[in-house]
Structure formats: structure tokens, C-alpha cells
Amino acid sequence: MKIYLAKHCGFCFGVKRAIKIAKETAAKYKNIYIKGDLVHNEAVCKKIEKSGIKRMDSLDKLPVGSNVIIKAHGEPLKTYKTLQAMDLNIVDATCPMVKDIHKKARELEQKGYQVVIIGDRNHEETKGILGNVKNGVILENKNDADKLKGNIKNKIGVLCQSTQTLENVTATVHELAKHAEELFFINTICNPTRLRQNEIEELSSKCAAVLIVGSKKSANTKRLYEAAKKINKNAFWITSEKINKNDFSKFKSIGIIGGASTPVEVLQTITRRLNDL
Ligand code: SF4
Structure with a gap:
């Protein structure tokens, strides 16, 4: 079996930056909150929570003196206004x-x-x-x-x-x-998305099967899967490295690509497991 790992995989620039900001904030402050997911990857968000950053869904209950991280996907203007009115420290991890x-x-x-x-x-x-x-x-x-x-x-x-x-x-x-x-x-599709979308077409055409790895919440992973499915009926959307390698043993070649918030280590583990076949 031949395995083709996509050239453009691992965290995109915006996800890397958001994680770095969250880590630095956790090292510097206490009382840190985030509204929603920092990025759309469950394992990454769990790590962020473990570092002491608490997830909350409502801005009303934030204690005085809190630090609030804005997630990579950004927020409406009114969120900034509310946080400013509450005199909270805003740490903006929105992708540039x-x-x-x-x-x-x-x-x-x-x-x-x-x-x-x-x-x-x-x-x-x-x-x-x-x-x-x-x-x-x-x-x-x-x-x-x-x-x-x-x-x-x-x-x-x-x-x-x-x-x-x-x-x-x-x-x-x-x-x-x-x-x-x-x-x-104005075409505001970002460059990491374009590169992956081009690559998924190539992988889906040349491989017998393609694995698209990422959270079910991730919009860019969903689109990679949809694009692959149009070209290759053996396109599979998987959410973690926990695969049953025997499910894929019948394929002569497999392409592997991840969404912009899928850690490259997850893709490397899948590649290793399939290589064992
Ligand atoms: S997918 Fe594009 S817009 Fe979204 S975080 Fe990554 S670089 Fe930024």
C-alpha cells in the first residue's frame, strides 16, 4: 500500500497563532475565560482547558478582573463592547x-x-x-x-x-x-484553505481512498470531505487517530489530509498505522 500524506497539513497559521496566544496567556494570568472553542478541534480545546482557561457561554457571569480570550474565528463588535464596558482584559486570538x-x-x-x-x-x-x-x-x-x-x-x-x-x-x-x-x-477565502482545497483534488484523483481528518465542527474539514467525495467514492471523514487499520487494507493507495485545526501528529500516527499494513 502507498500512503500519500498531504504537503499542506497540520495547523494553519491562524490556529498556530491562537494556540500560542492561549498558552502565553495561561502562563501570565489567572482567571482566564474563553467564549466557545479556541479552534475547532476537541483534543486541542481540552488541552487549553487543562492549562486553566475556562470555557463559558455567557459574558454576564464573568468575575471582575477576568481575562477573556477571543477565539480564532473572531467575534461580533458587540462582544468587544460588552467586555470593554465590563472593564475586562481582552486577549484577541482572532486569526488576522x-x-x-x-x-x-x-x-x-x-x-x-x-x-x-x-x-x-x-x-x-x-x-x-x-x-x-x-x-x-x-x-x-x-x-x-x-x-x-x-x-x-x-x-x-x-x-x-x-x-x-x-x-x-x-x-x-x-x-x-x-x-x-x-x-x-472580494475573495476572502484564506490561503491555507485554498492550498488544501487544491491538494485534496489531486489526492482524491490519484489515490484509491482518501482520509480527511478533523473535527465534525470544522468547516474547512467538511469542505475538504465534500470536495473529495465528488471525485472519489472512497473518501472517509475521520475525527482522530483511532482508526481500525484493517478497514483500509483493501486499498492500494491512500491519501491523508487534515483540516486546518488538526494536529500534524494525528496525521503522522495514522500514516504509521497504515504503513504497518
Ligand atoms: S483557516 Fe484561514 S482564516 Fe481560519 S484560522 Fe486558518 S488561516 Fe485563519
Whole structure:
């Protein structure tokens, strides 16, 4: 059996940075809280909690003098305002690429564009982008764009969640263009996502099977799996290194890739186990 481990795997830049910030904060302060997951990987989040960072879902109950980490996917502006009003120390671990999307969304709105975000409606990153503008709209795909006709300004500014596929984004923009006189599109798919999306196509075409490794909460892992499945019926989404290697013994070649928040060690362990075959 031949094993092909993707060139672009392990933590992306934004995830690495968020973990580093969380570790440094844990070493420096006490009373540290985070709203939601620092990154979308259960094992990583468990380690973060063990370092003393407490997870909370509501901002109301934070004690005076707390330190609050903002997760890699970012937050709406109102979260910052609430934390500032409570006089808490904000430690911002938002990925700079997500921060840049926030800035671009606000600039579009200031220039009079109706901001349209192409992304998963319930994903933290998309909600964070929406919360950076006053009147944004989220569209998941071109069918949503079609439903909008008549309810949208003639001047629209479009950007997207960083982990979208170019295919979905361009199809949605194409549909939107039918409903607006002026459309300004900024491609905000991040570079680590693009590189992995290109690589998954290559691996899915050349290998008998492909393993996509990452949390079920991870948007970029989900898209890698969807892209692989289109090309290769033997695409499997697995969430950890705990695989039954015999399930894969029938394949002559296997490609392995991870989402942006999957540790490279997990992929290396899977590679070792399959190599034993
Ligand atoms: S996937 Fe892209 S936007 Fe998300 S954390 Fe990584 S680099 Fe940042």
C-alpha cells in the first residue's frame, strides 16, 4: 500500500497563532475565560482547558478582573463592547485573516454597499463577520441568492467565510449579479484553505481512498470531505487517530489530509498505522 500524506497539513497559521496566544496567556494570568472553542478541534480545546482557561457561554457571569480570550474565528463588535464596558482584559486570538474580513466588510458598508457574506449561517466565523456590520446578509449558496431578489440594494459588496470553496462562492456571486446594478466582490477565502482545497483534488484523483481528518465542527474539514467525495467514492471523514487499520487494507493507495485545526501528529500516527499494513 502507498500512503500519500498531504504537503499542506497540520495547523494553519491562524490556529498556530491562537494556540500560542492561549498558552502565553495561561502562563501570565489567572482567571482566564474563553467564549466557545479556541479552534475547532476537541483534543486541542481540552488541552487549553487543562492549562486553566475556562470555557463559558455567557459574558454576564464573568468575575471582575477576568481575562477573556477571543477565539480564532473572531467575534461580533458587540462582544468587544460588552467586555470593554465590563472593564475586562481582552486577549484577541482572532486569526488576522478573519480580522481582515471584518475590516473589509465594514469598509464596504461605509462606502454604501449592502454587505453580503457567503458562508455557513450557523458558523461562528460567519456570525462574527455579520456582527461587524450594521445590515449584513448571509447567503449559504446560489439558491439563497435567488430568494433575495427584490429585497436587496442595487449596490452590493460580497465577501465570504474564509473556508468557503471557490466553486460555491463563484456560483453564488454569479446568481447575485442578476439582482444588482453594482456588485463588488472580494475573495476572502484564506490561503491555507485554498492550498488544501487544491491538494485534496489531486489526492482524491490519484489515490484509491482518501482520509480527511478533523473535527465534525470544522468547516474547512467538511469542505475538504465534500470536495473529495465528488471525485472519489472512497473518501472517509475521520475525527482522530483511532482508526481500525484493517478497514483500509483493501486499498492500494491512500491519501491523508487534515483540516486546518488538526494536529500534524494525528496525521503522522495514522500514516504509521497504515504503513504497518
Ligand atoms: S483557516 Fe484561514 S482564516 Fe481560519 S484560522 Fe486558518 S488561516 Fe485563519
